[in-house]
Amino acid sequence: MAAIDLDKPMVDLSAEAIAALPAQLGVYEVADAAGVVVHIGYAGGCEPFGLRTALMRELDSGAVQFRHEITHGYMTRWHELLMAHVARTGSLPAFNTADAHRIGTLSP
Amino acid sequence: MDHRMSEEQELIVETVRRFVADEIVPLEADLDPDAGALHPADHARLVDKTKEMGFYGLDIPKEFGGPGIDVTTRALMAIEMSQHRGGLYNPCYGTFGGAGLAQLYEATDEQKQKYLYPTLKGEKTGCFALTEPSGGSDPARAIQTRGIQDGDEWVLNGSKLYISGADKADFALVFARTSDDPGRNGVTAFIVDTDSPGFHVRRVVHTLRSTHYATELQFEELRVPASNILGELNRGFAIANDRLSRQRIPYAAGCIGVAVVAQKMAIEWAKSRESFGGLLAEKQAVQWMIVDNEIDIRHATFLVLDAAQRADRGERFRTEAAMAKLIASEGAGRVVDRAMQIHGGVGMTKDLPLERWYRELRIRRVGEGPSEVQRLIMAREILGGSFK
Numbered sequence: 319m320a321a322i323d324l325d326k327p328m329v330d331l332s333a334e335a336i337a338a339l340p341a342q343l344g345v346y347e348v349a350d351a352a353g354v355v356v357h358i359g360y361a362g363g364c365e366p367f368g369l370r371t372a373l374m375r376e377l378d379s380g381a382v383q384f385r386h387e388i389t390h391g392y393m394t395r396w397h398e399l400l401m402a403h404v405a406r407t408g409s410l411p412a413f414n415t416a417d418a419h420r421i422g423t424l425s426p
Numbered sequence: 427m428d429h430r431m432s433e434e435q436e437l438i439v440e441t442v443r444r445f446v447a448d449e450i451v452p453l454e455a456d457l458d459p460d461a462g463a464l465h466p467a468d469h470a471r472l473v474d475k476t477k478e479m480g481f482y483g484l485d486i487p488k489e490f491g492g493p494g495i496d497v498t499t500r501a502l503m504a505i506e507m508s509q510h511r512g513g514l515y516n517p518c519y520g521t522f523g524g525a526g527l528a529q530l531y532e533a534t535d536e537q538k539q540k541y542l543y544p545t546l547k548g549e550k551t552g553c554f555a556l557t558e559p560s561g562g563s564d565p566a567r568a569i570q571t572r573g574i575q576d577g578d579e580w581v582l583n584g585s586k587l588y589i590s591g592a593d594k595a596d597f598a599l600v601f602a603r604t605s606d607d608p609g610r611n612g613v614t615a616f617i618v619d620t621d622s623p624g625f626h627v628r629r630v631v632h633t634l635r636s637t638h639y640a641t642e643l644q645f646e647e648l649r650v651p652a653s654n655i656l657g658e659l660n661r662g663f664a665i666a667n668d669r670l671s672r673q674r675i676p677y678a679a680g681c682i683g684v685a686v687v688a689q690k691m692a693i694e695w696a697k698s699r700e701s702f703g704g705l706l707a708e709k710q711a712v713q714w715m716i717v718d719n720e721i722d723i724r725h726a727t728f729l730v731l732d733a734a735q736r737a738d739r740g741e742r743f744r745t746e747a748a749m750a751k752l753i754a755s756e757g758a759g760r761v762v763d764r765a766m767q768i769h770g771g772v773g774m775t776k777d778l779p780l781e782r783w784y785r786e787l788r789i790r791r792v793g794e795g796p797s798e799v800q801r802l803i804m805a806r807e808i809l810g811g812s813f814k
Contacts, residue, residue, distance in 0.1 A: 322629060363459035363776035391636035393460045398630040398639065401593065419466060422593025425626045 322402045322426060328353065328383035335384075336374055341367040344388040345395045347411075348373075348381035356381055357413035358403060360396040379413065397421055429731045435499050441479060442506040449475065450510045450518055459776040461512060462637040464519045472521040483523040485676075486546060487531060498734040501679040505727070508683030511779035514786045515638060517680060527552045527599055528672065529615065529665045533656055541597055541617055553595040553620075555586040555643060556666050562588065563799050565601070566610035566663050571645060573602035573614060579649045580604070580616065582624075586643040593627045593641055595620050600645070605660050615662035617654040624648035634785040674747040675737065677794050678730045678754035682723060684783050685758035688765040689719045691780070695769050706768065715764040722757035729753050745807045752800040755790040762787055 324347055329335055331348060345360045346369060357379060361372035369386055376384065389395050400417060401424040404410055410418060431439065453468055454461070463469070476482045484500060486492030495503070507517035526545035530552070533542055544550040561568030571584025582602050592598060598618045605612035618625060624646045631640040657665050693716060696707040706712045733746035762783045766773035773780050791797050 391632045393458065393462065393637050394630060394632050394639040398632075401630070420463070422591075422595075423627060424593060424629070426628055 322398055322424075323406070324385055324387055324399055326385050326387075328385050331373070331376060331382055331384045333374070333377065336370055336377075339369050339373070339386065340388065341370050342388045343390055343392050344369050344386055345392050345399060346373060346376075346384055346386040347399070348376045348379060348384045350380065351382050353383070355403065355411050357411050358396065358399045360392040362392055398424075402426065427728075427732055427735070429728065429735075431502065435502055438499060439502050439506055442481075442503050443509075445475070445479075446506060446509050446513075446518065450513075450521075454511050457512075459511065459779070459782060460637040462516060464521075469519060469521060472518075473523070476518075476522050481522055483546065485524065485528070486526075490531065490542075490546060496734075497675060497737040498731060501675055501730050501734040504676045504679035505683045505686065505730075508680040509687045511782060512637070513687075514680055514684045514783060514790070515635065517683075523548075527554060529599060529656060530617075532665065533617075534653075536653065537617060537656065544596075550596040551591065551594060552597045552599060553589055553591040555589045555592065555598045555600045557586060557588050559585060559587045559642075563796055565666065566613060567608060569601055569603050569613055571600070571602040573604040573616065573650075575604075575652070576649075578652050580614075580652060580655075582616065582618070582645045582648040582650060584645050585628075586645075588631060588640040589643055590638070590640055592620065592643055593630075598625070598643075599656065600650075601662050601666055607660065610663035610667075612660055613663040613666075614659050615656040615665045616650045617656055618648065618650050622648055622650070633789065635789055636785070637782075671744055671747060673794055674751040675730060675734050675743075677790070678726065678733075678747075678750040681754040681758035681787065681790055682726050682730060684787065685719070685723050685726070685754075685761040688758075688762045688780060688783060689716070689723060691778070692716060692719065692765040692768045712768055715768055719761045719764055722761050726750070726754035726757045745804050748795075748800040748803040751794065752797050755787065756797060759784075759787040759791065 328349055343361050343363065347355045348357050349355045359372055361369040365371040373384060397420065400410060400414060400421045405424045405426055449472055453464055473482065480493055483492045484495055488494030504517065507522065508514055512519060526542060530538065530542040541550065541552065545552060556565050558568055558570055560570050571582060573580045573582050582600065584602065598620055600616045600618045601613050602616060603612050604614040625648050626644045628642045628644050631642055633640060696712050696716060697705060699706045729750040733743050733750045736743040736746050762780055766780045766784060769780065772778060775781065
């Protein structure tokens with residue numbers, strides 16, 4: 319389970335922290351103050367500045383912390399993170415419920 | 427060999443070409459470059475269109491409600507259907523429907539009721555679980571998943587690797603060793619419900635094809651009713667092998683479609699891009715790359731249509747399909763590589779589909795049997811059976 323989760327420490331979600339990120343493609347999780355992941359997203363090829371652009375949109379989501387992973391395989395990694403989250407918690411993050419039709423079932 | 431299209435084939439090809447240009451390509455402009463699916467509403471709308479066109483379920487045999495398209499016309503359509511960014515592995519994003527698992531057409535009536543017909547109606551999906559961590563190119567000998575009979579049931583233990591769609595499938599076609607024969611005569615095909623206790627999708631396997639993942643499966647004391655054996659006990663490998671042979675022609679044709687678009691892009695770029703005081707198209711180095719592309723495309727097209735026509739005439743086409751698969755997958759890889767070279771920097775970016783095709787075409791040289799296995803298949807027929 320640990321191998322497929324995005325398990326590095328969360329950091330504060332702020333414009334300064336986001337600006338310090340490389341403008342790369344990748345995946346991310348944002349969480350509320352209690353550490354509950356509320357959205358799993360990806361920065362794909364359409365984002366002008368990769369993770370920076372995608373995470374800037376999260377500033378208005380109510381989330382206060384985030385963690386990310388740089389990867390060109392952002393699409394499959396995103397699916398993997400969603401499935402791993404469901405396997406661990408029993409449901410999708412609050413802001414990912416519209417993605418339910420995209421994912422399958424893992425039993426890691 | 428006459429590879430000219432009939433009037434009907436020309437009409438079909440033109441219809442599919444317009445569908446790709448008018449319906450698929452515009453939607454892709456708003457999708458992520460690695461997108462693997464259309465928005466569900468767009469998908470449903472386009473499925474209605476292909477049904478109206480009479481093309482839905484292209485690979486479903488006529489007796490099961492399919493349109494009854496011959497192999498040659500199907501290959502010509504596959505060349506057109508792959509001519510967009512996601513087209514190599516997801517031609518027209520599945521809006522022409524699938525055939526389900528072709529092996530199920532050989533199933534018992536009871537199995538057809540439970541698995542085949544719901545699949546054809548889009549109510550169930552299946553996956554094909556053959557390859558194992560012990561090897562994929564020689565599956566007959568590599569299969570270590572074991573099936574032991576226990577009364578009216580079989581108990582499966584083992585694992586499978588690089589299995590597409592298992593995490594979303596309702597059932598899986600699982601190949602397991604059921605006798606002491608170490609080769610192809612000891613393998614049985616089982617239809618397994620994926621919600622059975624002991625069926626686990628353990629992990630996602632990431633590959634160059636970053637739009638779509640494979641999975642690793644594990645079976646732990648997985649119990650399958652004996653009535654779910656597909657075909658005959660210990661004769662399952664023939665079922666798997668038949669699938670591998672039949673798939674090679676459309677698989678090869680899809681490679682050609684991508685190569686055709688890459689070549690069009692390279693020509694357009696070469697005729698408009700200036701460098702060192704003239705157009706790229708004026709440089710001999712570029713001209714030769716474009717000519718080499720054309721040779722690769724025509725070579726592959728010739729072999730694919732030859733294999734397809736042999737299949738339509740009811741002749742043996744195993745060597746021809748292997749040759750077509752090898753030449754088309756390797757040739758298309760070269761074409762896209764040259765197109766990227768001609769484009770220079772922009773050819774490496776996600777602004778163009780070339781980089782996606784480059785990654786995905788690399789997999790095509792291994793998928794559905796690597797080039798070396800295709801050569802092995804051809805060598806067996808050319809040299810004779812004693813050189814197996």
